[in-house]
Amino acid sequence: MADQPTSMERLIQGILPENPVYRQLLGLCPTLAVTSGMKAAITMSCAVAFVLLSANVIVSLIRNLLKPHLRIVIFTLTIATFVTIADRILAAYMYQMSKTLGPYVPLIIVNCIILCRCEVCASKQPLFTAVSDAVGQAAGFALALSSIAAVREILGTGMFFEIRVLPASWPDWVIMVLPPGAFLTLGLLLGAVNWMGSLHSKNKQGKEGGEKT
Amino acid sequence: MNYLLEILLIGIGAALINNFVLHYFVGICPFIGVSRQVVTAFGMGCAVTFVISIAAFLSWTVTTYILVPGAPLSSWIAEFFISAERASRIDLTILSYIVYIFAIASSVQFVEMYVRKFFPPLYQSFGVFLPLITTNCAILFACLLIMGHIVGVDNPEDVWDLGKSLTLAVFGGVGFTIAIVIMAGIREELDFCDIPGPFRGAAITLVVAGILAMAFMGFTGVDSGLKKVLTPSTVEKTINGDHLDHMKNN
Numbered sequence: 001m002a003d004q005p006t007s008m009e010r011l012i013q014g015i016l017p018e019n020p021v022y023r024q025l026l027g028l029c030p031t032l033a034v035t036s037g038m039k040a041a042i043t044m045s046c047a048v049a050f051v052l053l054s055a056n057v058i059v060s061l062i063r064n065l066l067k068p069h070l071r072i073v074i075f076t077l078t079i080a081t082f083v084t085i086a087d088r089i090l091a092a093y094m095y096q097m098s099k100t101l102g103p104y105v106p107l108i109i110v111n112c113i114i115l116c117r118c119e120v121c122a123s124k125q126p127l128f129t130a131v132s133d134a135v136g137q138a139a140g141f142a143l144a145l146s147s148i149a150a151v152r153e154i155l156g157t158g159m160f161f162e163i164r165v166l167p168a169s170w171p172d173w174v175i176m177v178l179p180p181g182a183f184l185t186l187g188l189l190l191g192a193v194n195w196m197g198s199l200h201s202k203n204k205q206g207k208e209g210g211e212k213t
Numbered sequence: 214m215n216y217l218l219e220i221l222l223i224g225i226g227a228a229l230i231n232n233f234v235l236h237y238f239v240g241i242c243p244f245i246g247v248s249r250q251v252v253t254a255f256g257m258g259c260a261v262t263f264v265i266s267i268a269a270f271l272s273w274t275v276t277t278y279i280l281v282p283g284a285p286l287s288s289w290i291a292e293f294f295i296s297a298e299r300a301s302r303i304d305l306t307i308l309s310y311i312v313y314i315f316a317i318a319s320s321v322q323f324v325e326m327y328v329r330k331f332f333p334p335l336y337q338s339f340g341v342f343l344p345l346i347t348t349n350c351a352i353l354f355a356c357l358l359i360m361g362h363i364v365g366v367d368n369p370e371d372v373w374d375l376g377k378s379l380t381l382a383v384f385g386g387v388g389f390t391i392a393i394v395i396m397a398g399i400r401e402e403l404d405f406c407d408i409p410g411p412f413r414g415a416a417i418t419l420v421v422a423g424i425l426a427m428a429f430m431g432f433t434g435v436d437s438g439l440k441k442v443l444t445p446s447t448v449e450k451t452i453n454g455d456h457l458d459h460m461k462n463n
Contacts, residue, residue: 025245025415029350032238073318080311088307103357106310110350112242179236180426187412187419195411 007132010121014136020113021144022193027113031145032182033104038161041149042142043097047086047105049138052114053131054082056122060130063123075118076109083108113141151185152176216376218443222436223380228388230436233351235392235426240351244393245418254397258390262383264321264346265355269382271316272356273375276363280305280312306364313356321346351389355382395425 005013020026027048034044055078059066066074087105090098098105108114117137122130153159156176158166175181231237234244240261247257278286282304291300325343329336336343346352358381362373399421408417 026242028241028245029238032241076314076318077311080314084307084310087310103354103361106357107239107350107353109310109314110353175427178430179238180423180430182238183419183423183426187416187421187423190419191409191412191416194416198411 007129010129010133011136011139014133014138014140015143016140019140019144019193020116020137021141022190024113024116026116027111027141028186029107030104030111031148032179032186034101035145035149035152035182035185036156036177037153038146038149040097040100041145043090043094044101044104045138045142045145047090047101048108048111048113048141049134050086051079051082051108052117052138052141053134055079055114055118056130056134057127059118059122060125060127063125066123071119071123072115075115075123079114079118080109113137148182148185148189151189152181156181218440220377220380221443222440223377224384225439226436227381227384228391229429229432232388232392232429233354233385234389235422235429237354239354240349240389243345243349244389244396244422245415248393248396248400248418251394251397251401254393255390258386258393260343260346261349261351261389262386264317264324264343264349265352265382265386265389266379267320267324268313268317268352269355269359269378270375271320272313273359273363273373273378275312275316276309276360280309281364282306306360309360309364313353313360317352317356351385355385392425392429396422399425 014020018024021028021031030044030048034040055075058078059075062074083106086108087098090101090105117134121133125133150160154165155173157172158164158168158170173181176185227233233239234241243257243261248254278284280287283301284303284305287303287305288300291303294300321343325336328343359373359378362371362378366372396418400418403417403421412420
């Protein structure tokens with residue numbers, strides 16, 4: 001167990017070093033589809049956080065009862081149940097938002113992030129570790145979604161949270177809120193994150209090398 | 214509008230205008246993961262088209278006969294337990310997500326077993342893709358689109374029948390195949406390009422997909438144009454078109 005990260009480390013790892021979107025390239029469908037505005041992105045990440053947390057708790061509690069060949073089915077059905085709950089809550093209290101998000105809320109069921117966390121972490125770890133892991137991953141997902149949505153909304157409409165931030169003379173880059181803008185933004189941000197990561201690791205290597213010599 | 218025209222418009226809409234990958238962003242994982250070579254990309258596309266059709270058939274059947282309010286099968290069973298009037302209002306749509314994901318998972322399992330038993334060469338060529346398809350969002354998305362056209366539609370004439378649902382599913386799969394094969398073709402060439410380090414791999418693929426999505430935006434309006442050409446009320450336009458063709462030939 002010595003090389004297993006502690007629960008605190010898992011929490012921090014989820015946010016940047018193992019960010020689900022930028023590092024592991026998981027759950028790209030909602031990342032691309034609902035990031036045309038900040039409000040939709042925040043709602044989506046809340047829904048994913050709720051499902052991820054609940055599914056991790058349940059899977060972690062029943063981890064000793066799981067049979068290996070049936071575990072994926074159990075995970076999927078657990079997730080589907082919580083997604084139904086989240087979808088009903090959205091439809092009841094935020095009707096407009098649930099219309100905007102449309103089929104992407106039920107698509108959380110097949111979101112690889114949640115299945116991956118259930119498989120990698122929650123089915124092997126005790127409750128507290130699983131919860132902190134879920135919180136970390138959900139925070140990382142929210143960070144990624146809001147960063148993409150911020151770029152797209154500001155450049156596409158000149159507004160942030162539907163409040164105008166750029167001068168009215170700003171020519172709206174409509175392409176940014178349309179589908180191609182999503183691909184372009186995610187591609188460029190991914191490149192930027194990789195670049196920063198390589199700079200960071202170079203610095204680290206340089207420092208370590210310096211200490212050795 | 215006659216039935217064939219509707220079918221045609223649904224097909225073109227699903228395959229080109231509202232392409233599953235480039236417009237709705239579903240099935241991105243295989244689109245980026247399995248698009249290194251044209252051959253494997255085509256195999257993946259075929260497998261998805263195959264499973265999506267079966268899943269659409271299952272989900273249409275289940276939705277129409279069991280899930281919608283007043284569905285024949287569920288109200289018939291419920292009549293044994295509660296009064297007939299209450300049984301006809303029984304609504305099981307809240308179960309739809311769980312039912313769909315269960316139907317998809319089990320149909321993938323059955324397809325895999327069937328193909329392995331009866332078409333070994335096909336099974337060899339599909340390889341690991343078949344089980345992976347279970348978590349492909351494109352399949353569930355097609356089921357949800359079909360559900361959206363059955364549940365909550367007020368006018369009974371607008372409720373989709375099996376033909377329309379299958380058309381949507383098959384052409385959605387064809388659109389997925391088109392997108393992933395084009396992508397694989399570009400990526401094969403991309404291997405010889407000098408790409409800046411941080412962008413190698415997924416980042417440049419996404420940028421290319423963005424440009425591809427811009428190209429597919431050019432199909433917007435094809436459906437309304439076709440509708441105009443093919444509906445009988447605008448015969449003059451077709452005649453003009455023929456006239457132009459004659460001019461070109463001459």
